[in-house]
Amino acid sequence: MEFRRGRYSWVLRPVLIVYDLFIVNIFAFYLLNFNDEDLYFFSSKTLNDKHLLFLFYSVLYWLISTYANDFYKVYRYTSLINILSLIIKQFIVFGLGVFAFEGVFRSINIEAIETLKYLLYVFASISIIKLLSYYLLKTVRLYLKGNFRNVVIIGRGDTVKDLKKMFLEKKDLGYALKGVFNNSNEEGVSGTIKESFEYLENHNIDEIYCAIDELRERELAEYVKYANHNHCNIKFVPNTKKLFTKRLQTNFYSYIPVLSIQEVALNNEINKILKRSFDIVFSLFIIIFVLSWMTVILYILVKLESKGPLIYKHKRTGINYKEFVCYKFRTLTITEEIKGTYVSKNDRRVTKVGKFLRRTSLDELPQFINVLLGDMSVVGPRPHMLSYTDEYSKKIDKYNFIFRHKVKPGITGLAQIKGYRGEVKLDKDIINRIKYDIFYIENWSLILDFKIIVQTFINLVKGDDKAY
Incomplete structure (x- = not known):
């Protein structure tokens, strides 16, 4: 995401959009003959149904096509050649759209030369203002020392x-x-x-x-x-x-x-709302119907076997490297996190109750509180211990590792259901984990989330060899 702090040049983009839409339709009104009668430029005309239909069509088509072509994404480092390329691309795309509109309505009988003249008027007017605004900002920076x-x-x-x-x-x-x-x-x-x-x-x-x-x-x-x-x-x-x-x-x-x-598709506004809504509904369901009664039972069992709190709190790395407190049911005899110590198979620190919780992944249930608080998502890359974040980054391409932290971490994820969870014995374990995380981020959909949740439940019932 591009942040704009204390700058007013961003106002230029909506102004240009409004101007362009005005030009597109004012020239259509005077140059395109939708009335099947001989008309002259700037002669007396009336607005008919086809003009109104073209108005709605042109606005919608212009906005969609310019968005697809990044027509208004002109930055201070954008070259003149790139701007001219954007203008030509938009001229071709919009021109095809205008000819398609005329072709759909057989009652519209406009000569191709008249349509081309309309398009040339439109893009000459739009191009002049676009280039003027580009050089105006350059002048402001160079001579007036503004917009820096x-x-x-x-x-x-x-x-x-x-x-x-x-x-x-x-x-x-x-x-x-x-x-x-x-x-x-x-x-x-x-x-x-x-x-x-x-x-x-x-x-x-x-x-x-x-x-x-x-x-x-x-x-x-x-x-x-x-x-x-x-x-x-x-x-x-x-x-x-x-x-x-x-x-x-x-x-x-x-x-x-x-x-x-x-910016990944997962982080656009619509997808963020969809995923967050699902996270809230799903986490509330688990907290109310599972965690509420299970916490009482586990509190008694954990306290009978070892001293210490029921909930184990530990810091993890989240979205944009933001640190947050992650919750789990305590499964070890110790209550403090020791740097560089993943739980290994037959680890003596694991309690009897803890073995069951870890094998069934029930120790992760309190993380639905993290989901409700907004620190985590139900599905996403698993969060690492702070010490491991630095260690793993030395074995992974930096670009991929930064990209992995662009989304919220999850209680479960694609890497976990594919067997890359828990202890990291070899470099390939963490490398493959990151590969699956990247694949998930680039190919996210709600359907993929549902598939991962279903497979997680299946693994929970069957048991996971790496869940220890």
């Missing part, structure tokens, strides 16, 4: 040097470079990685550019969390010798590739 974004660069490398040079030399792009932070002694460095966090807290920064290959996972996680909490944009500068992943969206600032965390 405050940015910092984290890390080092040749690509970072190129990006810094572009920010400093191309003033018309509107980037105010406030500092470069890395752990080197190079000239022009504003401070260390550690000092960058203090700087961010005390200054109003709009965008953070991280050299993703030069930073550790823990550092990247801190920047992602900061950006999400403070509503500023975070982008990643890759080593240009490496291939770019589809997990992240690639934009080019001149010839310099800059990556942003790709």
Whole structure:
């Protein structure tokens, strides 16, 4: 998601949309003869049913086609060639739509040359204003010193040097470079990685550019969390010798590739509402009809066998690396989390009641409280212990690992039902787990969620060899 803080240029987009729709329909009214009579430009006309029908059609078709073509997604780093390409694509797509409309109604007898003249008038008017607005903003940045974004660069490398040079030399792009932070002694460095966090807290920064290959996972996680909490944009500068992943969206600032965390289908507004509604209904059902009476029984059984609380609280990494307190029924004799210690087979710390709970996965039931609170989802990538997040990131492609944290973690997930759960003995265990997590995120649907829940229930009844 692109955050806009204290900027007014975003108003330009809806203004352009309204202007374009006006142009499309005002020229249609005067240039397209829906009345089957000889008319002249700007002659006296009346609005008939076909004009009204074209009005609704053109508005709907224009909005859908421009959305599909990203016609209004023009940014400060967008080149003139890209803008001209957008105009040509939209001209062709909209032109086909107009000819299709005329072809459906046989009573409309408009010469092809008249339709082409209409399209040329429309796109000449739209193109002129689109290009004027593009250069107007460049002028405002270059001469009036407005519409600037405050940015910092984290890390080092040749690509970072190129990006810094572009920010400093191309003033018309509107980037105010406030500092470069890395752990080197190079000239022009504003401070260390550690000092960058203090700087961010005390200054109003709009965008953070991280050299993703030069930073550790823990550092990247801190920047992602900061950006999400403070509503500023975070982008990643890759080593240009490496291939770019589809997990992240690639934009080019001149010839310099800059990556942003790709918005996944799961996180668009409609899908978020659907998934959240399902999570609330499903978690309430489990809490009311299962957890309410099971908690009482387990409290007695757990207390009879060992001292300590019934509910075990531990910190986990959630969406955008946000830490949250995760709940489980206690299954071990210990009550504190020990770094780097997954429960292994025949682990002596597991209680008798705990063995049953872990084998049936009933120890996870309190996590439906996390779902209700909004920290987790019923289905999603399983959350890791904080210590393991940093450890696993060294074995996994950084792009994939960041992408995995773009959605809420789940009580169950695709990796779990495929057998990649619990103890990580070999590198392939965590690598395959992440692969299934990525597949789930990229191919999410409510049907897939239902399939995972059903398979989880089947595994619960059958028992899972890795549930120990």
